[in-house]
Amino acid sequence: MENLEIGLMAHAINPTISLIIRSQDRHFSDNIAPLFPYAQVLCGAALSAEVFGCAAFGENVLSLFHLSEQIVMVTEYKIEEGDTLNGLLLSEIAYGYSVVPILYQKYQRDNYSLMPWYDVKLYAGDRLIVLATSSSLQRIEWGEMLPRLxxxxxxxxxxxxxxxxxxxxxxxxxxxxxxxxxxxxxxxxxxxxxxxxxxxxxxxxxxxxxxxxxxxxxxxxxxxxxx
The missing domain is CATH 3.30.1390.10 (Ribosomal protein L7/L12, C-terminal domain/Adaptor protein ClpS)
Structure with a gap:
């Protein structure tokens, strides 16, 4: 409640500021978010839980942010033999798993590519960083690609x-x-x-x-x- 009160006081002083209210209770966040459309109400416990859940897949979650009511995670993959990503084009990974590749580094190369071309094919030893939601990371873990139609x-x-x-x-x-x-x-x-x-x-x-x-x-x- 203190965070909410301070946030509302700040908004009253300057209605143009970007207001973020931190909460530790998911139900509290869900209840007050519709009442203050000019603010982002984020539950620290919910954010942490999602990151811990994704980390359980064995992936390296580097960072995360909130976008359009979704938690987007910056996730690193080091490709190994037998991985669901091994041998795929970046275009197949992007469209098949609904992720955004943002960095690609070829095995045993020092240089890397930001926002790489989707024509690149992944092989064991390569490094890839993507933006992904938890559902996308689950699909990658299980190898469940969207259909090619x-x-x-x-x-x-x-x-x-x-x-x-x-x-x-x-x-x-x-x-x-x-x-x-x-x-x-x-x-x-x-x-x-x-x-x-x-x-x-x-x-x-x-x-x-x-x-x-x-x-x-x-x-x-x-x-x-x-x-």
């Missing part, structure tokens, strides 16, 4: 070079082998047999268009797998 249909390549460059873009964005990509580009028109996330598929179509390959996105409406 989109594919790319390629109509034709307008030049001979477009076939070669198109195969390279497919490899870069989907992570498939170069041999498979070349085979698909040499047998147009066709639908790439790789289910993708929506933003992955849209980006591939944009990049193919730049090199004079006509393509479009197809919604397949259900989860598929590719081996």
């Amino acid at each position: 989109w594919q790319v249909q390629i109509e034709k390549a307008l030049t001979t070079n477009a076939i070669m460059y198109g195969a390279e873009e497919i490899v870069l964005i989907t992570g498939c082998s170069l041999a498979s990509a070349r085979q698909w580009m040499n047998n147009l028109p066709g639908v790439l047999p790789i289910p993708l996330y929506k933003h992955q598929a849209q980006r591939l179509v944009r990049e193919l268009t730049k090199i004079q390959v006509l393509a479009n996105v197809i919604f397949i409406g259900q989860s598929s797998s590719f081996t």
